[in-house]
Amino acid sequence: MAGGAGDGALDLADCVNAACPWSGKPITADSLTRYRGSVVGFCNPGCRDKFDQAVAMFEAALADRAGQAGGKE
Numbered sequence: 001m002a003g004g005a006g007d008g009a010l011d012l013a014d015c016v017n018a019a020c021p022w023s024g025k026p027i028t029a030d031s032l033t034r035y036r037g038s039v040v041g042f043c044n045p046g047c048r049d050k051f052d053q054a055v056a057m058f059e060a061a062l063a064d065r066a067g068q069a070g071g072k073e
Helices: 043-072
Strands: 032-035 038-041
Touching: 032 043
Parallel strands: none
Antiparallel strands: 032 038
16 A cells, blocks of 8 residues: 555645654655555654555455355345
8 A cells, every 4th residue: 555656656745644643753755655545644664554554454354354244144
């Protein structure tokens, strides 16, 4: 999910936040990602990557849960 090839250029001006959701520090241009169509900024790539990993983990858990529910019907 982190900004990179195929994501298009991510820009600080497009961020929905000014402070890192993890640390509260100002966001930086090298620490942007896209979440649900919006650009979200972080104070450093480590915080961005932690967010991307958390989102991926929760999306996988929800997909597993939906798959299990579908098998019970």
